[in-house]
Amino acid sequence: MFRIYMHRERASIADRESQRDTSRMSTTITFETPVADHDPALYTSHGEFSPIEGLAAVDNDAVAQYDRDGFLVVRSAFAAERINDALAELRAMSEAVDPDCAQVAFEGVMRRHIDEALGPDADVGDLDLRDRDEVSRILSMIDPQVRARMVRKFMGFTKTHPPLGAIANDKAMRAAIERLVGEPTKLFQTMALVKPPGGREKPWHQDHAYFDLPLDAKICGVWIALGHVTAQNGAMFMLRGAHRDGPVVHFKRRDWQICDTEIAGKQPVALEMEAGDLVFFDAKIPHGTPTNRTNEQRWALQFHYVPRSVEQIAQEMRLAVFGSEGKDVEC
Template sequence: MTAETLLSQDRKAAFSRDGYFIAEAFLTPDEVESIRREITAIVDRYPDVPEELVQIEPAVRRGAVTPESRELGVRKLFRMTRHSELFHALALHPRMVGIAVELIGPDVALFQSMLLMKPPRFGGQKVWHQDNAYFRLEPNDVFGFWIALDDADVANGCMHVIPGSHRAGIGEHGGVADDYGLSSAPTADDAVACVMKSGDALVFHGETYHYTPPNTSDRRRRALQYHYASTHCRSTKDSPFKSTEPEVIVAGAGAVARPPEG
């Protein structure tokens, strides 16, 4: 499946109108399984993986929960393109790069990579927010792929979005860490739950309101999230995001398939 077939005129229109669309079967089952194995391998290297690249679930940090394995205690992994050949190669995936070029132009960088783990029973919510409220990129030529590595539904914490919210600009945000979010949260009546199969991808604008509820199920809900931005974007001084340097330049001037660090 090519970027051209994934990004039909209807999907381009949906992205412009709603700020998101879902691409079914974006990754193959084999691709998804290789990502799952790589996650386990990375977590098994911890604490050799730098501490700032790993976020533990709050319930585990507080000692309220003892996970069955080290991996099940992890909330997020950051910037894995710098520590994994597989995740570096995924940044250059032709379907992702092709869609990025179609949506934001010829000069594209992977701006942020994350693995979102949301373990069973105690995986916490992520409050309503806009990703570009973290990045503060101008112009706002930034969007994300949220790729389900497990079937995702409301019970295990699927993505929820507010259609059309990306057209309103960046709303007021407050709080810290995973409580950093919109000061005035949307109502449930306005939200669309993005129920997805493993391998599906949610493609969403960097200013689309979104949220994930806690995982109250006995099932995992892992996801890969890559944000791409135009290399012409610049982060403003009030960005709360720790790093404003792109991870990998994937298209246009300066594009190189650099080996990961470490």
Template sequence: MSSPTTKRQKNAASDLTSLTDDLVREYQQNGFLVFRNFFSSDEVEAIKNEMSRVIDEWYVEFDKTGEEGADWEEVVNRDPLVRQGKLKPLDRLHSVRRLFRISVNLHFFKQIASHPKMLAISKQLLGDDVKLLQSMALLKPPGTAEKKWHQDNAYFRLIPNHLLAFWIALDEADVENGCMHIVPKSHNHGVDDHSSPDDDHVVYSLTNLPEKDKIVSVPLSPGDALLFHGELQHYTPSNNSIRMRRAIQMHYASGQCKPTVCPKDGEEKGSEGLQQEGPTHFDCAPCIEPKFWYYRKAELLVSGHDYGGEHI
């Protein structure tokens, strides 16, 4: 089996205020950019401390009630094997795989969502009207499984596909402990077929895996950032090390985007009649995908005008 190419070239970002024309063209062509020192060491430590605080406070309530809560996916998401009693974690931090919708639930991360660097780049690439679509803190403790190959807009299904994400490393992230892997230029041909053989959103992923010689690994140091288009194919392998791998991921989209749903899915209201330019690959026959098109309104307006109605 051939090893993936490693993306080592990085753009210094300690004083970044905007992208050069060359970087904009590189992003548009390849679907991603890598920045070194995007967040300072103080910012990285503050984020890790806040993540630990949130998890500790969540466990205070969990110890009282023994219940995950009415919506267990909101904020603290423990590893499914931990929830099922099939895995005993090293400690409480190692029991959690994700903090979800953090910017809408936690003031600290609401401030992070409007970080000057992320906001400036998002406005430059998406326009003045920008919403934070989704925010997550990701934890990949030692021994945890891969996140399968996918495209983010396979979940969101926004039209137009004007969305992007920042993946910011909080620990050293490498191939051994599950750094990001991407397929450059894969954002140029729309959303490819996704499926879930086990009828489980956790394994909802690309039906056809990318060719190995097209895969690029993206190792990052704490504070480095991967910026990528919302339709770039990506995944993270299992953490085969004894090290934790933490990151935050912020999805931004143009405020003029609208969600759409498969026309066969009559239970959800979508933006009917909208046409996406280029291929769509919406898998309408058989109708497997729509149940995984979970969609919530954008978390925050971070710049410009809120269009309301069917817009995000």
């Protein structure tokens, strides 16, 4: 089943995984609005970072590094076989008319293809969003490989796609997260980020700004590279240590984001990685990813874990801190 959204934002819900990740689900489709390109200077890398080797190396020193820098890169966290299985699953989802997950978001360029499929007298705005068969018919008219290269992200898939669920629930990774957070955690949100060729920037932001969760909750994000990741194809850029400066007000510009002027002149670091490497990051670390300037997709999985004891807060409390333009947003 499909539900279609023409815009990027929709209601944010606490404990997103448990509410959306049911077996056989209705997929929400989002055709994003095309956005302006970014200033390349926002993504100039300064300096190095100090990765550790393997999840077993998450010891007290690594925890101290995570607390100090706001992120920790782990090389070779997952074996090639697990990564290849995940990638095969995601490739199949990208080509499917129904990817069987909670949400799929297409890049803005997809709107042009929908317009073409609808013919000369109609455009994407005329599509009857409630008509599942019609939507499937239109999506089927676009070559699956072309369609696949316009997918930006999937959300909510751990129950319906076991190779992806197995990574989100990997014992060694969960144990490392528990060490970093200092208490038992639960899976809160899942995403697969398929930055396609020309795929848009995810502007600078703090993930906590998107979550209706207490400000002092220690939320841990994990971003897992499923291929070679470089500054050119859309690596994660982070502002080392800036999580300790606390929340930053966000504004609706190219996305719900930190203002470019806040980032200009700062010294971010690009986290270039290989398949199977990952970065653990604090949900208050400012980060962003540039446009993919290559011809290949940049595949990544991103999961968020929250302390089991954490309860949802009212959206108004989040907006009072991160800015009132952030209603019903999702990162």
